[in-house]
Amino acid sequence: MPVNKSESASEQSAEKQTPKLTVIALAAGKGTRMKSPLPKVLHPVAGRPMIEKVIQASKQAGATEVRVIVGHGQNLVRQVVEPMGVSCYVQDEQLGTAHAVRCAKLEDVEGDVVIMNGDHPLIEASDIKDFLRIFRDEKCDLAVVTAELKNPGEFGRIVRNRGDLVAIVEAKDASAEALKIKEINTGIYIAKAATLAEYLPQIKNNNAKKEFYITDLIALCIQDKLRVQAIKATPKVAVGVNNQLELAKATSMIFKRKALRLLEDGVLMIDPRTTYVEESVQIGAGTVIYPNVFIRGRTKVGSFCVIESNSFLSDSEVADSVQIRAGSYLENAKVHSKASVGPYARLRPDTEICEEAHVGNFVEMKKTKFGKRSKAGHLTYLGDAEVGEDVNVGCGTITCNYAADRKKYKTKIGNRVFVGSDTQFIAPIEIGDDAVIGSGSTITKNVPAKALAVARGKQFVKENYVVKSEETESKE
Numbered sequence: 001m002p003v004n005k006s007e008s009a010s011e012q013s014a015e016k017q018t019p020k021l022t023v024i025a026l027a028a029g030k031g032t033r034m035k036s037p038l039p040k041v042l043h044p045v046a047g048r049p050m051i052e053k054v055i056q057a058s059k060q061a062g063a064t065e066v067r068v069i070v071g072h073g074q075n076l077v078r079q080v081v082e083p084m085g086v087s088c089y090v091q092d093e094q095l096g097t098a099h100a101v102r103c104a105k106l107e108d109v110e111g112d113v114v115i116m117n118g119d120h121p122l123i124e125a126s127d128i129k130d131f132l133r134i135f136r137d138e139k140c141d142l143a144v145v146t147a148e149l150k151n152p153g154e155f156g157r158i159v160r161n162r163g164d165l166v167a168i169v170e171a172k173d174a175s176a177e178a179l180k181i182k183e184i185n186t187g188i189y190i191a192k193a194a195t196l197a198e199y200l201p202q203i204k205n206n207n208a209k210k211e212f213y214i215t216d217l218i219a220l221c222i223q224d225k226l227r228v229q230a231i232k233a234t235p236k237v238a239v240g241v242n243n244q245l246e247l248a249k250a251t252s253m254i255f256k257r258k259a260l261r262l263l264e265d266g267v268l269m270i271d272p273r274t275t276y277v278e279e280s281v282q283i284g285a286g287t288v289i290y291p292n293v294f295i296r297g298r299t300k301v302g303s304f305c306v307i308e309s310n311s312f313l314s315d316s317e318v319a320d321s322v323q324i325r326a327g328s329y330l331e332n333a334k335v336h337s338k339a340s341v342g343p344y345a346r347l348r349p350d351t352e353i354c355e356e357a358h359v360g361n362f363v364e365m366k367k368t369k370f371g372k373r374s375k376a377g378h379l380t381y382l383g384d385a386e387v388g389e390d391v392n393v394g395c396g397t398i399t400c401n402y403a404a405d406r407k408k409y410k411t412k413i414g415n416r417v418f419v420g421s422d423t424q425f426i427a428p429i430e431i432g433d434d435a436v437i438g439s440g441s442t443i444t445k446n447v448p449a450k451a452l453a454v455a456r457g458k459q460f461v462k463e464n465y466v467v468k469s470e471e472t473e474s475k476e
Contacts (some may be wrong), residue, residue: 020065020111021132022193023058024104027051027081027118028071028091033243039073041118042080043247046254047278047296050121050241051077055084058114060125061132067104068118096211097187098203106196112136113196115189115214121250122236122257123188131231135190141226142195144168144218145188147238155184155238156215158230165222165230168215183230186238189214190231195221254279284320308343316347336372354389371415384427385411394421394439401427414449 031040041051051068058066066086070077071094078088091103101115112135114128135143144165146158152171157178159167168185169178196217203216221228241247258279259272266285269275274291277283281295284303295301295313302320307313309326316330324330325342332349335341338356345359348366353359357370360377368385376382376393384401387393397419399411409427413419417431420439431437432449441455 019136019192021061021063021114022109022111023061023063023066023114023116023128024101025051025054025058025066025068025086025116025118026097026100027077028069028074028094028100028103029119030072030094031119031242034247035244039077040241042073042076043241044251045121045241045247046251046258046276048280049080050250051081051118052084053121054116054118054123055081055086057123057125057128059085061128063114064111065109069100069103096205096209097214098200098212098216101196101214102200102212106193106200109193109196111193113191113193115191117187117240119241120186120188120237120239121241122239122253127233127237131188131233132190134231135229138229139227140190140229141192142217142221143190143229143231145186145190145233145237146183146230147186147233147235148182149184149235149238150182152179152182152184157181158183158185160230165218165228167222168218170215183232184238185215186233187240188233188237189217191217195226290326302337311342382411384408385413387413388415388417388433390416391419392417393419394423396422397425398423399425399427403427 027041029040034040034043036043042049045053055066068081068086068088069091070088071091074090082088089103089105091100112132114132116123131145149155154171156168156170157174158165158181159169159178171179199217199220202220203212205212218228239250241250255276258277259269259275262277262283263269263272267283268288270289271291275289276294278296280297281299283301286303287301287305287307289307290309292309293307293311297315299313299316301318302322304320305318305322305324307324311324311326311328313330315332317334318324319335319337321338322335323340325340327344328342330347333347333351335353336355339353339358341347341353341359342361344361346364347353348364350367351365352369354370354372356373358375359365359370362378363376363380366383368382368387370387371389371391373389374387374391377395379395380393380397382399385399391413401408401411403409411425411427412430414431414433414435416434419437420441422440423437424442426442426444429443429446431447432451434450435447436452437443437447438452438454441453443453443455447453
């Protein structure tokens with residue numbers, strides 16, 4: 001279909017006219033009610049610091065810059081947020097929300113500005129895009145994001161007159177009539193940079209706490225007849241975290257949200273309420289997840305897998321049609337298609353289980369590549385090893401990879417090797433293809449292909465070794 005040049009030019013022009021977006025995340029508070037030495041915004045919600053979630057949502061919504069206001073525990077906060085490509089600005093004294101925004105040094109900011117707290121972990125990019133679209137469509141100078149709650153509690157109330165925003169009344173200052181209002185201030189604001197530049201300096205601290213409040217910005221702009229609006233959003237954007245109970249609730253809500261999305265995508269969950277999957281995890285359709293499974297980080301699970309109860313997967317890759325049986329622990333591991341792991345197996349970092357291989361109960365592997373169709377049924381440790389295809393590893397086998405010089409050495413086992421039970425391989429060592437290792441052996445030398453290796457003490461039998469004493473015989 002031919003492209004209409006006038007339409008294309010118009011679209012390009014519209015894109016050029018879209019204002020820049022800067023997000024200011026307030027993260028300087030101590031979070032006294034958390035009763036924790038960790039800065040509030042670093043407390044993990046569903047596995048990640050809550051400030052991370054705010055920053056990610058902001059960037060996905062199109063923010064060209066995110067400025068984080070830091071204060072209490074700023075060195076710790078910087079370690080988390082600066083690698084995400086944000087700028088940090090210090091609020092030495094916590095003198096209110098308007099003071100925090102001033103600390104962002106807005107002199108060089110253009111376009112639109114979204115101001116939000118760093119403790120709103122449920123907010124998503126789609127939420128920011130939605131209320132930003134309304135802000136721009138309505139050609140607002142300033143807007144506050146609101147939500148209707150069944151139990152507004154201590155939230156500031158939104159007072160309207162014929163639908164227009166009139167004021168924000170704090171709960172502690174509200175009349176009995178105002179407290180009946182269900183629409184509340186979420187603490188999220190959108191403003192033109194020029195509006196902030198003009199009106200932020202006008203905010204006074206004429207209050208009991210001698211602090212500068214961002215809510216006063218609303219009254220100043222309404223007084224000067226600027227375009228000010230209250231934009232209704234979903235209640236989830238009002239969810240902040242101020243104590244450990246709210247932290248647990250926010251985590252539960254995020255896990256529930258992820259579970260619902262996975263169910264919509266065709267993942268089978270026996271009990272979504274007791275399945276804990278972090279937002280960054282990917283799972284293919286047709287996979288079955290049993291109760292009490294925890295999957296976190298950058299984990300990817302393919303289609304038609306089965307992950308049984310009490311399994312923990314972290315930063316791992318699981319291909320299609322894999323069985324992870326009960327109680328297994330995978331960390332930075334890779335499992336190829338049609339393999340089975342567990343029950344009660346542990347795959348430590350840099351372990352790779354190849355197609356159709358079997359890792360059984362109480363088997364631990366670390367930095368090991370385990371070949372196609374190979375089996376290690378039970379009670380085995382393989383570390384710093386390469387195991388070929390169609391290998392049978394007997395019960396109680398150990399690669400002794402850690403030497404007295406505090407270095408780790410490698411064990412290489414070829415294809416189709418049979419390893420008898422209770423074998424120790426003293427690395428560095430190589431076992432050739434089709435070799436057979438006798439049970440109970442301690443192998444210290446390389447074994448050629450197709451050879452039999454047995455290295456154990458000779459059995460010594462002394463008959464009539466136990467002689468009954470006359471006293472014992474008499475008692476009988």
